[in-house]
Amino acid sequence: MTEKIVDYIEQFVKLTDEEKQQVVSCFKEVKIKKRQFIVQPNFTTKHRNYVYKGAFRAYVVADEGQEHTINFAIDDWWITDYNSYIFQQPATMFVVALEDSIILQIDYEAEQELKRQNQKFETFFRIIAERGLAFQQRRIISNLIHTAEERYENYVVKFPQIVQRVPQYALASFLGMTTEFLSRIRNKRVAKKS
């Protein structure tokens, strides 16, 4: 169970046996039922969450009550209200389980301590922040350049596992369109194929 997170970290920094132990002891395994929240607005986000198994959705609710999906996370991804976690301020997002899931949580103070103790962990968290930044940048570019239909087509190619696992309304609001419009796109596609 916790081996998986060690493997994940070792993609970026090699660890000694003691270091592996040290990391593992910071993460706590938690089972989350479908529809359960792990982050809620106005509460400060205490954890960074690694999805061991399952699926989550982070979203905000706009003034008129419309939900907008910010992120998905499935097996082997991270999810939090990042803004809330790194600044230790009240969250603005919900993060909810889309399936029964298992996550590994590290809490804010433990993470700080880990980074203080050992440069390798500082490096690890620097690398994942940088990669996250580059990832977000690509998303911003994609949203600026492409039409709704193109965004969907690209996403299907890049993240087929996610498309299959999340409800349509969540995917539509992630891609910046209504669920009705996404439905139309999908059916147009099916019609074309046959």
Place this chain on the structure above:
Amino acid sequence: MTEKIVDYIEQFVKLTDEEKQQVVSCFKEVKIKKRQFIVQPNFTTKHRNYVYKGAFRAYVVADEGQEHTINFAIDDWWITDYNSYIFQQPATMFVVALEDSIILQIDYEAEQELKRQNQKFETFFRIIAERGLAFQQRRIISNLIHTAEERYENYVVKFPQIVQRVPQYALASFLGMTTEFLSRIRNKRVAKKS
């Protein structure tokens, strides 16, 4: 000149005199003329750039030749094709000077060395990556939630210095609308005020 960058870094990590010297020696001052490019597609981005004085714009060119602004940077901000820099891969963006400017450049290898030598620098780069990530996240949310007009109004409030210094077409493409539409929003606003 180089004091400014030391002050900037010290917002996040305190430095000894030797460390200050060490950082300063890694940055090279470069004058850039208006319309000059510091990043171009297909070339690997060798530098992270701190804007000492001036204004820059990062943009991509879509298939049909339309330009989409990804970022602006004025005094005291950083700008690069981040994706190209951190992965040391060919750039997809242009970064161009909007005014005669002065930047401080650190090159990729020097930055790696700095981080290897001293944990403080690893921490510094981790923090700015995290903050950048949180910032991008807020932009994605804003784009999902707000109409074109709201995006403009919010941006004027948050970044008035930038609105005044960059051309309208660049701002429009940053906010995800056409320059014609932004022109209309602005003129509607002026009409209201009088």
Place this chain on the structure above:
DNA sequence: CGAATTTCCTAAACTACTTCATTTTTAATC
């Protein structure tokens, strides 16, 4: 299993934003 709730589909009317084409204003350059 069966009732209730959630998710998805369809279609027509509507609107926020784009496109195209022309004119005016501002800035760059010799």
Place this chain on the structure above:
DNA sequence: GATTAAAAATGAAGTAGTTTAGGAAATTCG
């Protein structure tokens, strides 16, 4: 300081995507 180029404004026509509303599938859960 005149000439040229670039940027902004304006109007009219078009379209991508939304809204609203009603019904059909699919899931959930007692």
